[in-house]
Amino acid sequence: MFLQGLVTVITLTILGVAIIGYHPLPTGLENPIKVQVAMGILKLLRAVRTVQEYLGYGSPYQNVKLHFLTPKTDDPPKSAAIGDLKVTRDTIAGVPVIVYQPKDNSGLYPAIVYFHGGGWVTCSADMYDTLMHEYAVKTGTVIINVDYRLAPEHPFPTPVQDCIDVTRFILQHGAKYNIDVTKVGVAGDSAGGNLAASVALKLTREPDLPRLLFQIIHYPAMQAFDLHLPSYIDLNQSVPILTQDQMAAFYAYYMGVNRENIDHFTTVISENRHIPADVRKSKLASFVDVKLLPPQYQTPKNPRPTIHSDYDAQVYAQIKDIVADPLFSPLMAPDLTGLPPAFVQVCEFDVLRDDGFLYARRLQDAGVQVKLHFGKGGFHGDIIIYIFVQLNSAESCLSEVYSFVKDRLGK
Known part of the structure; x- marks a missing residue:
């Protein structure tokens, strides 16, 4: 009887987890079964945050920092x-780093300074x-994996300043x-792509x-001016690793919003109510003009929110001096000429x-060499996650x- 009851409990638990963790995925997604597993884990984590809110420990966005993802x-x-490698x-x-070097230290090697993702x-x-080890082996470069300080404890400009300081040091004292030092590039993904x-x-x-020598930018977050671009509208819940609201919360924390106000700022930014009408008609708007997108992506398939x-x-008033700062939003930089050749991954x-x-389009228009990788199904x-x-x-x-x-190194 006990065994039957135990089997029933386990079966119901597995079923409940499967129901909570299930998320319908869009047609054309690569490796949908594997992705479904990843989505399930994420949805369960978010369910835990919902329980925390119910128990009075704050909203999901007040608990957005998952400490097990920032091990020290x-x-x-x-x-x-x-x-x-020598790791x-x-x-x-003054910034912690992990350095990946060839064991043969008899000569000088090219290098990549890498900035991780995670919404700052x-x-x-x-x-x-693991990814940086592969990067080092496959490119034959020294990798400097930067553990920059994080918001909300260290909002803008601290994270980007950490990254600038490390890279400047390498360019000056790389030996x-x-x-x-003549063969150094920067790289990063998501928030790290922004930092790169x-x-x-x-x-x-x-x-x-x-x-x-180059910049490598994987699926970057490049601006907080307009969170109603077609991709935000059409793909908001398609693969909920990152949603419009989550991105708004990350931007708000990076801009220095405190935990008590994060829900309000997240709502306002995700609804695009954080920028006044006259500013939306300024030159800044030209940097996020949908006419710069490939023709097939210029018009959202779903209705655009008002x-x-x-x-x-x-x-x-709190964010106006930050939201258009090029070091916060590189897409808002009025001049992109002279930048190093770029690899840009778009999913x-x-x-x-x-x-x-x-x-990528603005870099190309500025005369910068760009290799655009469109990750179909990505x-x-x-x-x-590939790790x-x-x-x-x-x-x-x-x-x-x-x-x-x-290619950039002439190998």
Whole structure:
């Protein structure tokens, strides 16, 4: 009797988990069964946040920082045990990093300074250890994996300044790590793609530094001016690794909004009520003009939400000096000329799809060499999920990235 009861409980638990974790996925998504498993885990985590809210521990956006995704440890990085590279922890310009170097230190090597994703709020260099090890092996470069400080404790400009300081140090003193300072590039994904673009924008304008050789930008978050671009409207819940509301919350935290006000700011930003009408008609609007998108993506398939005329003046007053700052939103930079050649990954099923398209187009219009990778069937976060689950879209993109780096290095 006890055994039957136990089997019943286990069966019902599995069924309940499956029901809670299930999410219908769009047609054309790569590896849908594997992605469904990942979606299920994410939905269960969000269900935990809902329970926390019910118990009085704050709303899901007040609990957006998942501490198990930002582990802190002094232990050697896990990839050090593989033994084919010298993998060590260090501090550069006061910022913790993980360094991946060839064991032969007799010469100078090219390098990539990498900035992890996570909405400027969560994740860590350690979470990217496996991917950075592969990056190092496949490109033959030294990798500097930057563990920049995170919001909300350290809002803009602290995270990007950490990344600028580390990269500037490498360009000035790279020989300390057997780096050829004339062969350095930056890279990052999601929020890290934003940081990579910002670092390239900033350091390209510093004439006393060696020029960055390239920038690699995976599915980047490039602006908080318009969260009603077609990809935000059509793909908001298609693959809920990243939704419009989640992106609004990340932007709000990065802009320095405190935890008590995060729900209000998230709602206002996601509804596009954070920018007044006159500013929406300014030159800034031209940087997010849907006419810059590929023709098939210029018009959303779903109805575009109405922007309320009664924008929230209090919200705008707090963010107005940040939202158009090029180091916060590289897409808002008035001048993109002279930047290093770029590899830009855009995913078909990603609310940030249009951010990537717009930035690639503006770089091209500024005369910058761009390799645009459109990940058909891909979705936000696929290259980091690829560490755990084999994904065709991520494998294809990374293969092109490694070829791009070798081409830039003349290998």
